[in-house]
Amino acid sequence: MSNITKEKLAAEDIAAQLTNAVHEHRLKPGAKLREDEVSDVFGVSRTVVRQALRALAFEGLLTIERNRGAFVSKPSLKEAHEVFQARALLEPSTARAAAERTTAADIVLLERHIKEEHEALDQDRPGLALKLSGDFHLEIARIADQQTIEQFLKQLVSRSSLVIALYWKRRNALCESNAHHALVDALRNHDGSAAEELMKGHLLDIYSQLDLREYDEGATSLKEALRK
Amino acid sequence: MSNITKEKLAAEDIAAQLTNAVHEHRLKPGAKLREDEVSDVFGVSRTVVRQALRALAFEGLLTIERNRGAFVSKPSLKEAHEVFQARALLEPSTARAAAERTTAADIVLLERHIKEEHEALDQDRPGLALKLSGDFHLEIARIADQQTIEQFLKQLVSRSSLVIALYWKRRNALCESNAHHALVDALRNHDGSAAEELMKGHLLDIYSQLDLREYDEGATSLKEALRK
DNA sequence: CAGGCAAAACTTGTATACAATCTGACCTCA
DNA sequence: TGAGGTCAGATTGTATACAAGTTTTGCCTG
Incomplete structure (x- = not known):
């Protein structure tokens, strides 16, 4: 998940990179994604990160628990x-x-x-x-x-x-x-x-x-x- | 879309009310939903409204055009x-x-x-x-x-x-x-x-x-x- | 009067500050 | 010892301020 470029990334880009990480099993089911951790990695504010996380939650890739955070989903x-x-x-x-x-x-x-x-x-x-x-x-x-x-x-x-x-x-x-x-x-x-x-x-x-x-x-x- | 109660509404509730309005054709395809208009109606900040709008966009009910706003979708x-x-x-x-x-x-x-x-x-x-x-x-x-x-x-x-x-x-x-x-x-x-x-x-x-x-x-x- | 340019007004996008909630450690008391 | 409670730290939720972009307006020019 390297991110050297200074180009400002959109929520879309972040979602795509996270999706790849999950698809390649670098991020495993159950893993937690803290908002400011992700925002540090990508160099954008939490606002944008939250957009990305919510989009991925909608796809079912992540599960967001209110007041607890976003986790890679663990399908039953x-x-x-x-x-x-x-x-x-x-x-x-x-x-x-x-x-x-x-x-x-x-x-x-x-x-x-x-x-x-x-x-x-x-x-x-x-x-x-x-x-x-x-x-x-x-x-x-x-x-x-x-x-x-x-x-x-x-x-x-x-x-x-x-x-x-x-x-x-x-x-x-x-x-x-x-x-x-x-x-x-x-x-x-x-x-x-x-x-x-x-x-x-x-x-x-x-x-x-x-x-x-x-x-x-x-x-x-x-x-x-x-x-x- | 009456909203008399002072109870604080979540993005989810707003999305549901907007969905009803569209399903009942009170909001027609092409109609624009301005963020602070919606936030005034429901009495929450734009942050929450934006969550609701993005969720509905994901369902295909709305179409969000960058820097232009959210519109009720017009399927081709x-x-x-x-x-x-x-x-x-x-x-x-x-x-x-x-x-x-x-x-x-x-x-x-x-x-x-x-x-x-x-x-x-x-x-x-x-x-x-x-x-x-x-x-x-x-x-x-x-x-x-x-x-x-x-x-x-x-x-x-x-x-x-x-x-x-x-x-x-x-x-x-x-x-x-x-x-x-x-x-x-x-x-x-x-x-x-x-x-x-x-x-x-x-x-x-x-x-x-x-x-x-x-x-x-x-x-x-x-x-x-x-x-x- | 039409066309086009420019500035103002308005709308959305992003960052950040603050509030609400959760977590976990530590302490107390049975 | 362990059950429960309380407080500090950490994390997410919401509101708001400011930046960036778009649309409208109105003026100027041909």
Whole structure:
């Protein structure tokens, strides 16, 4: 979170840097963010910091407790389920829509994105790889030209990052199957059905690598949501 | 937006009152909300007002232009489509999930809700009726016990209200079919499939009463999204 | 009279001072 | 010893003063 430049940072910039830190798991769930500590680091007044913190709280990344401060959120098991259920509703259709609109330029961008993910893994920076992986999903919503859904997905990806920090089964053996590669292939071929199915499978794959067993309410399961 | 009490209002309360005003179309798309005007009305400092305005901007109800101020949002045709596409993805599944969990108390509550809607129409208060109609949809997400989706839906219902203010075909002939009644019946019978189908139909019904014809991009249509 | 420039009036953005609340250490007393 | 209470320090919440930017007004010029 280096900040050498004297340029005056806006709330937006601060929010972005904090978001990166959380996505890369440099800031862990439960961590407290004191206002004047943050304002010292970024060289702005608390007014601006508070704007940033409140924006991130709205996205679900932080939780603000009145008179107590801002903390990196710790999603409950229920929230973890809800996040992936919501993603299961939004992302497959979005991938299908994206397939119809994908351009050559998009493919180049996505492939560069995947390359960066692999590089991050090679350099043993799993936090960065995870963040890039999340961005990949947002990129698909962008290609689908669905800004409303993209905005929701941004929040869901953020929360997913927290869920993974808390509930990932085996911290070492990091995922990154070739799921993203397969998705890019489907998009290149404008094969909406394939993209939709691959996205369903990919989400289910991530979901199944989470340790959410304790949670056993009769609630609708994700598998059920993705079955059809 | 009367405010006689001297009780000190929180940003949250102010946001709620402004939200009501917009939902009931007392504040129309494009209207400007000056900070010290609002702070005078509610008797708090601009600091608190700014919190409320920023929160509403995050929900999409207001649009804040830097150094210019906060305005009630005017969703474009594209945004209008996106809002209903997102609702089409989220609400039918949610209605299905709700059907499995609906209790007798929920039914009582929903029926009272519908009664209030009709009363509002009888009293010639279409704005209030519209607001209540939106709340009905949120109530279903609450019954489904899906807080994440409920939160998204809250934003979508808000934006729908703006879309209706801008694009409703015939201002007079107000809707309110018996769609909500039929939904309550399905919920009472724990008939998830019926609830899902009714919700699809209901959304399509609202959508078809909007005048969104100018918008004719090759984008995925809502009808297509609901077809299957 | 139209166009454009300039200054004044107004509105929002940021910093800071002060108030309210929470936290934790220390002390007292059963 | 430990339960409870009180006070000091630290942290967040709110109001306000000032800075920066935008809009309006009105004057001047062609």
